């Protein structure tokens with residue numbers, strides 16, 4: 362068990378109220394998670410005491426800031442079980458991480474007639490980069506279908522991999538349906554055919570232990586702000602074997618070795634992928650989030666949040682006229698639902714008046730919504746600072762929503 | 768239920784939501800325009816004819832939240848058979864109300880049901896969806 366009282370005290374925002382004085386019930390963790398004091402204070406302390414640019418300062422602040430930045434890279438390496446520090450590239454978030462792979466790996470490894478395989482439940486950020494790359498290269502995008510339960514079929518993965526498939530990209534956990542995808546199996550299948558796999562880990566990291574080494578994925582992208590860290594920072598893991606083949610993604614300062622008017626040679630890995638001054642405070646804050654997660658324990662976090670989210674799915678499914686959208690066998694911390702006759706935005710507005718924060722809409726998965734024939738869903742997503750009492754509050758509020766429209 | 772909520776989903780809104788007026792497709796309408804909000808996916812079509820300057824046979828169809836649907840429904844009941852200038856006038860009055868300006872007694876009463884939405888800036892676009900697309904169309908026809 363977690364010590365919830367203690368944990369909630371670490372998150373000052375959880376004591377907020379809305380305009381009518383209703384206590385915040387924050388169930389929009391899939392959009393972004395809240396930040397503990399440990400992260401907030403670390404960032405503040407960085408600006409107060411260590412702020413400097415990195416990798417170029419001769420002065421002591423430059424040395425300290427560089428050390429904090431590079432130590433966090435090691436921390437991230439250990440956190441996700443990577444073998445090498447060079448495999449950790451700091452980016453703005455999952456979106457930028459995937460775009461980096463599409464631009465760099467994609468431009469060198471995808472050509473006319475090649476195929477890229479993704480699932481039908483991908484977030485736009487793991488769909489559009491591939492769609493546009495395919496269009497640009499006259500390659501093809503193949504889609505693994507999503508069942509009415511919100512799952513993919515592993516046989517279909519095998520059958521959709523062809524000799525022309527050059528990359529498989531799949532979300533670890535679906536942000537719209539909560540499905541935990543069988544990424545290990547997908548990776549094994551793809552690797553048997555020598556095809557690299559990118560995993561979009563935006564909804565997994567921080568909610569369960571993630572080990573890129575045991576997954577054996579080739580690319581793994583995630584966002585700091587969805588794992589209790591700051592916005593503006595994320596991580597792209599690239600397996601060493603692909604790293605050395607990839608050309609830089611952006612050009613400028615911090616990523617070069619030597620430059621003439623005619624030519625440039627690039628810095629060592631991973632710096633050649635980090636052009637310009639990075640979000641140094643963000644990186645340091647991300648390190649604090651990792652420390653915080655370790656202090657609670659990711660196994661405990663996983664057990665707690667999955668239990669809570671199952672409780673939520675079960676409880677909400679007892680409300681008349683409410684459908685749970687996506688009934689996967691393995692569910693992360695997310696539950697999507699719809700009322701027969703009530704629009705998700707009306708649901709979210711009524712909950713908002715009661716201090717309950719959820720998300721309504723297509724969740725950046727428009728094609729998935731179209732394939733399920735729904736315009737969107739209401740989505741409630743938990744973190745380890747939520748509890749069953751808050752789910753009960755949600756449940757009562759949803760019954761009130763139903764009453765308003767009856 | 769908080770009073771706030773009661774007033775946000777005013778009975779006028781709930782009534783037009785469950786029983787929208789002039790809610791029908793008409794493929795042979797002279798004009799069919801789309802009202803689409805990409806943020807929430809609300810999507811209606813407005814069907815109407817223009818006889819000179821008069822809006823006629825105005826109907827709508829599509830999908831949206833209670834607020835956008837009821838507002839579009841009220842739009843059709845208020846403006847069918849009205850002159851374009853009258854639409855512009857009412858639309859201006861309505862936008863004034865929604866931006867929190869003092870009430871003008873010439874505004875049709877049904878529209879006042881939407882004033883509580885002012886407290887939810889994210890939902891104002893729902894109220895104005897149908898109105899904005901008609902305005903845009905009329906501007907482009909000028």
Ligand SMILES: Cc1ncc(COP(=O)(O)O)c(C=O)c1O
Nearest residue numbers: 454455456484486536561563584
């Ligand atoms: C599954 C998934 N992938 C990618 C993203 C994009 O993350 P970010 O906006 O932090 O780049 C999100 C965020 O909503 C997500 O849930």
